[in-house]
Amino acid sequence: MYKVVTKEDTIRIPAEYMRKGQSLDQHIDRLSMDAFEGKFDSENRFVLVTNNHKTIGRGRIIHGDGAIYQKVQFDAVLFCMDDQEVVEGAVSEVNEFGAFVRIGPMEALLHKSQIMDEPVDINIGANKITGRQTGRELAIGSFVRARIVSLSPDTSDPRRSKIGLTSKQEGLGSPSWTGAKQDGGE
Numbered sequence: 001m002y003k004v005v006t007k008e009d010t011i012r013i014p015a016e017y018m019r020k021g022q023s024l025d026q027h028i029d030r031l032s033m034d035a036f037e038g039k040f041d042s043e044n045r046f047v048l049v050t051n052n053h054k055t056i057g058r059g060r061i062i063h064g065d066g067a068i069y070q071k072v073q074f075d076a077v078l079f080c081m082d083d084q085e086v087v088e089g090a091v092s093e094v095n096e097f098g099a100f101v102r103i104g105p106m107e108a109l110l111h112k113s114q115i116m117d118e119p120v121d122i123n124i125g126a127n128k129i130t131g132r133q134t135g136r137e138l139a140i141g142s143f144v145r146a147r148i149v150s151l152s153p154d155t156s157d158p159r160r161s162k163i164g165l166t167s168k169q170e171g172l173g174s175p176s177w178t179g180a181k182q183d184g185g186e
Contacts, residue, residue: 108163
């Protein structure tokens with residue numbers, strides 16, 4: 001899910017950063033972090049943190065803009081998701097159509113039809129989902145293992161990305177359902 005990679009990309013350095021006696025390198029770190037962190041890259045991987053920013057060659061000035069477009073190299077910590085990948089997270093919200101699960105920096109939907117192989121009752125006041133036949137429960141803070149069944153990243157606003165999960169298969173769901181221990185030794 002997490003990877004550290006070295007990437008190259010281009011940043012825009014506004015004209016106001018080009019002052020006599022100042023080095024552009026003073027601004028490269030901040031401008032690079034603003035340009036890349038908290039966004040998806042070209043391969044739909046979410047960039048969490050960047051560091052070790054270095055300029056590559058000379059920048060270009062585009063006629064009519066006045067800013068410098070500078071190629072930079074940097075290290076990045078990425079959060080990567082693939083279709084059908086098994087992920088682990090914690091329930092962050094319960095609502096009438098299921099539960100939201102926090103996986104890394106993203107929220108994914110575990111629809112009520114994908115939680116168990118039985119009908120479920122949702123108690124929004126108690127922030128709890130209960131299986132009608134087995135009594136199995138999910139509540140806010142519950143650890144859950146699920147599989148990604150739909151992945152639609154929104155590159156313009158990562159918070160609007162749509163990630164769908166299922167926990168209906170054997171070995172998925174809450175560790176308390178299967179008797180397995182979760183990470184952390186519960």
